[in-house]
Amino acid sequence: MSIERPTNTNAQLTPTSYLVLGLLAREGPSTPYDLKRHVAATIGHFWSFPHALLYKEPPRLVELGLVTEEREQDGRRRRLFSITDAGRQALRAWLGRPARQPTELRDLGLLQLFFADLEPTTARLAIAGEQLTLHRAQLAGYEAGQRFEDGRDGPGAVSRSIEHWRGVTLRMGLLYERAAVEFWAGVATHVGIADAAAARVRAEDDGTRIA
Amino acid sequence: MSIERPTNTNAQLTPTSYLVLGLLAREGPSTPYDLKRHVAATIGHFWSFPHALLYKEPPRLVELGLVTEEREQDGRRRRLFSITDAGRQALRAWLGRPARQPTELRDLGLLQLFFADLEPTTARLAIAGEQLTLHRAQLAGYEAGQRFEDGRDGPGAVSRSIEHWRGVTLRMGLLYERAAVEFWAGVATHVGIADAAAARVRAEDDGTRIA
DNA sequence: CCAGACATGTAACAGGTTACATGATTCG
DNA sequence: CGAATCATGTAACCTGTTACATGTCTGG
Numbered sequence: 001m002s003i004e005r006p007t008n009t010n011a012q013l014t015p016t017s018y019l020v021l022g023l024l025a026r027e028g029p030s031t032p033y034d035l036k037r038h039v040a041a042t043i044g045h046f047w048s049f050p051h052a053l054l055y056k057e058p059p060r061l062v063e064l065g066l067v068t069e070e071r072e073q074d075g076r077r078r079r080l081f082s083i084t085d086a087g088r089q090a091l092r093a094w095l096g097r098p099a100r101q102p103t104e105l106r107d108l109g110l111l112q113l114f115f116a117d118l119e120p121t122t123a124r125l126a127i128a129g130e131q132l133t134l135h136r137a138q139l140a141g142y143e144a145g146q147r148f149e150d151g152r153d154g155p156g157a158v159s160r161s162i163e164h165w166r167g168v169t170l171r172m173g174l175l176y177e178r179a180a181v182e183f184w185a186g187v188a189t190h191v192g193i194a195d196a197a198a199a200r201v202r203a204e205d206d207g208t209r210i211a
Numbered sequence: 212m213s214i215e216r217p218t219n220t221n222a223q224l225t226p227t228s229y230l231v232l233g234l235l236a237r238e239g240p241s242t243p244y245d246l247k248r249h250v251a252a253t254i255g256h257f258w259s260f261p262h263a264l265l266y267k268e269p270p271r272l273v274e275l276g277l278v279t280e281e282r283e284q285d286g287r288r289r290r291l292f293s294i295t296d297a298g299r300q301a302l303r304a305w306l307g308r309p310a311r312q313p314t315e316l317r318d319l320g321l322l323q324l325f326f327a328d329l330e331p332t333t334a335r336l337a338i339a340g341e342q343l344t345l346h347r348a349q350l351a352g353y354e355a356g357q358r359f360e361d362g363r364d365g366p367g368a369v370s371r372s373i374e375h376w377r378g379v380t381l382r383m384g385l386l387y388e389r390a391a392v393e394f395w396a397g398v399a400t401h402v403g404i405a406d407a408a409a410a411r412v413r414a415e416d417d418g419t420r421i422a
Numbered sequence: 423c424c425a426g427a428c429a430t431g432t433a434a435c436a437g438g439t440t441a442c443a444t445g446a447t448t449c450g
Numbered sequence: 451c452g453a454a455t456c457a458t459g460t461a462a463c464c465t466g467t468t469a470c471a472t473g474t475c476t477g478g
Contacts, residue, residue, distance in 0.1 A: 033458065104317040109314075111230065111254065130311070264467085266432085
């Protein structure tokens with residue numbers, strides 16, 4: 001309608017935006033630090049959102065009118081953000097459009113493995129070993145969380161919705177880490193086998209050729 | 212030693228850098244399009260590298276002295292990039308330092324699920340259904356690839372190293388997609404069950420309360 | 423020979439990352 | 451009471467994304 005385009009209305013909402021909107025919608029007015037804590041307890045386990053982001057995103061949303069800011073008056077002067085009706089609307093609209101993008105699985109270990117066949121066996125074993133250790137530790141963490149969840153009764157100090165998050169996090173985390181452990185264990189043994197086979201060949205050939 | 216710092220020597224190498232270095236190391240001199248093709252066939256399945264990146268990264272590496280550029284003389288004037296010794300060295304150094312960062316698993320569907328409990332059951336079912344469809348399709352793709360790999364003899368048109376990539380891609384892809392399908396199937400049935408239970412409660416209570 | 427797909431590239435913008443900095447609490 | 455950790459924030463830089471643009475081949 002109007003000739004002058006409203007300054008920021010055309011900006012796209014990123015996953016980060018929806019994360020913040022969603023948290024504000026369910027946890028109520030929050031400081032960036034609150035957001036950080038909630039993220040760390042749940043989705044932060046497999047999708048990292050550095051804290052600086054969670055301090056920067058809310059002001060962006062304020063400009064779009066999806067969030068309001070309020071500053072404490074006393075010493076701390078912390079910023080407290082709340083979702084607006086427009087924000088709720090944007091969130092619901094997004095939830096009504098199931099995402100189609102495939103999962104991004106960004107794994108440096110995998111990238112290293114891709115190129116590791118240029119390297120000596122020891123390097124490949126080191127990579128696989130490191131990844132195995134990492135993923136086993138993660139898996140153990142999720143399993144501990146699982147046991148903790150199982151062995152307890154009523155809701156604790158956290159809100160019901162956060163419990164839901166935790167449940168989702170645990171299940172997905174468990175399944176993924178199991179897959180990862182299986183994968184890397186396979187890699188390790190394959191490399192090991194190849195190594196043993198190569199050693200055998202070297203021994204048999206007695207230096208005739210380099211396998 | 213010298214007082215003036217060499218312009219770019221301090222720049223960090225990103226995963227993208229190592230991807231390019233690795234590809235140039237094993238596939239030899241390549242055009243950005245070659246890189247794009249290789250990526251699409253392998254790691255691109257779960258870590259997207261938009262083609263613009265693969266056109267932009269090599270020149271960056273040229274400035275660092277890790278890569279050299281050569282332009283075709285005839286009509287096309289394509290840019291052909293090759294890795295230098297310094298580049299190879301950087302790559303090997305990186306491969307010698309197994310990565311410790313945990314996997315980033317960025318999944319919009321998961322993010323939506325996290326907030327979907329604010330929404331009516333239908334919305335949650337829609338999300339779970341969409342994700343199930345998506346992941347089943349991916350899984351089918353990997354399984355087809357697997358069958359293809361199994362049922363054939365010698366090396367085809369692609370290089371041996373690319374076959375190695377394909378193998379890694381297939382195995383990790385299969386394992387991850389299986390986990391994802393299991394996860395989303397679970398979500399769908401849980402939501403379905405909750406839905407059925409809620410319906411039952413509503414029927415029994417006969418409108419006394421809204422469950 | 424036209425249309426569509428494949429191939430090749432560039433530029434602007436903005437979101438995300440890294441680094442810096444410092445005020446409050448808690449614990450020993 | 452000092453040290454370590456928690457909490458809070460800002461700013462610059464730069465990568466990655468998005469959008470635009472056009473050239474070249476292939477098949478019908």
